[in-house]
Amino acid sequence: MDHYSQYVDNNNQKSDEETNNLDLKRGSWTIEEDFTLMNHIALHGEGRWNSLARSAGLKRTGKSCRLRWLNYLRPDVRRGNITLEEQLLILQLHSRWGNRWSKIAQHLPGRTDNEIKNYWRTRVQKHAKQLKCDVNSKQFKDTLHYLWIPRLVERIKASTNSNNNQVNNIQQTNYDNIIINNNNNNNNIVQNIMNNFKQENYSSTTTTSSENSFGSTQISDISDNCYTNYPLNQGDYHGEILINPTSDYFQHGIIDDNNHQQNMSQLFFDDVSDKFWNQEDMLFLQQQLN
DNA sequence: AACAATGCCAACCGCACGTCT
DNA sequence: TAGACGTGCGGTTGGCATTGT
Numbered sequence: 001m002d003h004y005s006q007y008v009d010n011n012n013q014k015s016d017e018e019t020n021n022l023d024l025k026r027g028s029w030t031i032e033e034d035f036t037l038m039n040h041i042a043l044h045g046e047g048r049w050n051s052l053a054r055s056a057g058l059k060r061t062g063k064s065c066r067l068r069w070l071n072y073l074r075p076d077v078r079r080g081n082i083t084l085e086e087q088l089l090i091l092q093l094h095s096r097w098g099n100r101w102s103k104i105a106q107h108l109p110g111r112t113d114n115e116i117k118n119y120w121r122t123r124v125q126k127h128a129k130q131l132k133c134d135v136n137s138k139q140f141k142d143t144l145h146y147l148w149i150p151r152l153v154e155r156i157k158a159s160t161n162s163n164n165n166q167v168n169n170i171q172q173t174n175y176d177n178i179i180i181n182n183n184n185n186n187n188n189i190v191q192n193i194m195n196n197f198k199q200e201n202y203s204s205t206t207t208t209s210s211e212n213s214f215g216s217t218q219i220s221d222i223s224d225n226c227y228t229n230y231p232l233n234q235g236d237y238h239g240e241i242l243i244n245p246t247s248d249y250f251q252h253g254i255i256d257d258n259n260h261q262q263n264m265s266q267l268f269f270d271d272v273s274d275k276f277w278n279q280e281d282m283l284f285l286q287q288q289l290n
Numbered sequence: 291a292a293c294a295a296t297g298c299c300a301a302c303c304g305c306a307c308g309t310c311t
Numbered sequence: 312t313a314g315a316c317g318t319g320c321g322g323t324t325g326g327c328a329t330t331g332t
Contacts, residue, residue: 099322
């Protein structure tokens with residue numbers, strides 16, 4: 001969607017006493033306001049938002065200007081779908097810090113806290129709702145920890161492998177160069193994430209066995225509310241992560257690599273975020289949780 | 291085609307905290 | 312020390328877009 005197509009009219013603005021008294025504007029920003037704000041910041045820098053709004057001649061609060069700049073106008077703001085790697089990071093960091101959106105956003109260059117918060121609320125909480133469990137419940141955290149995150153890793157790996165094959169088999173074109181570059185980035189990111197996981201898994205000296213909500217045993221850090229303890233050795237992690245090695249899900253679902261990798265490589269180029277939980281997944285999860 | 295329900299996300303709000311005077 | 316002000320944060324809202332009936 002064109003970013004500016006949202007600028008319709010300002011009749012939806014609320015009539016707030018303070019706003020009326022000060023003749024301040026609310027609601028969607030216009031192109032003219034955006035340019036005014038950008039030009040002013042380019043000339044004078046950011047900060048002191050209230051006085052900035054006044055001196056720029058914007059009939060906006062300083063808060064509104066700051067928010068518009070940080071969430072939308074900043075040149076380094078990244079837009080578009082949250083990538084698999086970013087999803088993985090969000091899940092991982094949220095399990096560690098909770099709703100500390102700004103802190104999480106610091107680890108996703110170009111993404112704003114608002115965007116990550118919206119992602120969490122619209123996607124992650126939606127899945128919790130579908131599973132009929134609270135997003136903060138141990139059950140859902142286990143689901144994230146033992147299913148969602150491992151599958152993310154799997155899909156990232158699959159897409160990486162898929163891209164490798166493509167690159168190896170096809171003569172290079174400009175498009176292939178893009179794949180190569182993205183592929184290298186993916187490898188680096190995934191490698192870093194895996195290294196982080198492994199460090200967290202094995203650096204702790206106080207671990208104990210405990211039951212997760214699916215009834216199987218996990219290695220868990222006693223004092224930490226961080227759900228990043230699953231074993232993650234590259235190449236063999238999925239066999240240890242899975243909940244019940246005898247279940248049909250295990251037999252026919254996750255480790256069905258032939259179908260899986262193919263599907264994953266297709267998914268990589270789609271918006272994958274809503275395709276994590278197919279009907280089979282949902283049925284299985286609901287069975288586990290009920 | 292029309293309406294309702296749902297998803298998505300930009301923007302706003304209230305609060306907390308730090309700095310300045 | 313206290314109050315004013317600026318800033319940043321997380322939660323919430325509102326409206327457009329999309330999907331379902």
